[in-house]
Amino acid sequence: MSEAMVAHQSHPDDSKSILGFWIYIMTDCVLFASLFAVFAVMRNATFGGPNGHELFSLPFVLAETMLLLTSSFTCGLMVLAGRVRSKQWVMLALGVTFLLGLSFVCLEVSEFRHLVIEGNSWRRSGFLSAYFTLVATHGLHVSIGLLWLVVNGWRIVKRGLGDVTQKRLTLFSLFWHFLDIIWIIIFSMVYLVGVR
């Protein structure tokens, strides 16, 4: 396993970019932590409206979780394929990651749409405001990640797999794994705990 890090840091500039990007991710964690804190404070502020038990459908959310978890895995495979310079496998893993991420976003949008149509939008209660802010911020991050993935794919098609592209794929994988971790906490603390 230690070879992984050697490959990571073969280029001195790479390790600097990775550290810089890591610091960005950590500050993003603080952003999410503040949203989690708001949600924790607002969790019972339903203003007579429905609570999580009435609103959330667990099988649906489990499907979302599995999609994102699998896309995190295929994203890791993409970086490994890049390390052996296999363009075909990189493009395949990139495509699968993109499709899984896109399905996740689609499921989330349809969940939001469903809630809003039934009159349970963010305007309904403090609980729902906090819920929408937290989950939609995550969804926005995932959408931006998908855009970034398309840009990376486009670059690989145009210029092939160079050192720079490989570095970008590594940074992207950090971002994507981080979003998966945030989703695990949302899944546990918002949905599983909220349903009970």
Add this chain to the structure above:
Amino acid sequence: MNADKSRAAIAGPLQAYITGFILSIALTLLAYSLTVHHVVAGNAFILVIASLAMIQLAIQLLFFLHLSQESRPRWRLLVFGFMVMVVAILVYGSVWIMNNLNYNMMTPSQLKTFMHQNEGL
């Protein structure tokens, strides 16, 4: 020759990804079935679910983000530790203050009812 060498070099990381993926799925399904089948009740439930989430967080940090394989000096780990501290103060502090704020902002009659219900007075 070079390709073979790098192919051998990714065998370890590949195994790490597969292990992390399987463990994450297992933990997610465990947390899900605990919730659906109402195995644990009350506050213990929140504690169990939170612990499962923390275990999964640690697994993904180790197997997906390779936090343990950083060479010295371990700047990423240092920044991570600082983030954990800020997050802990932010989340725990907010919940603590706001819960007590509720308690402190009650009118005397609300406080009487509250103490009656919750503290057996």
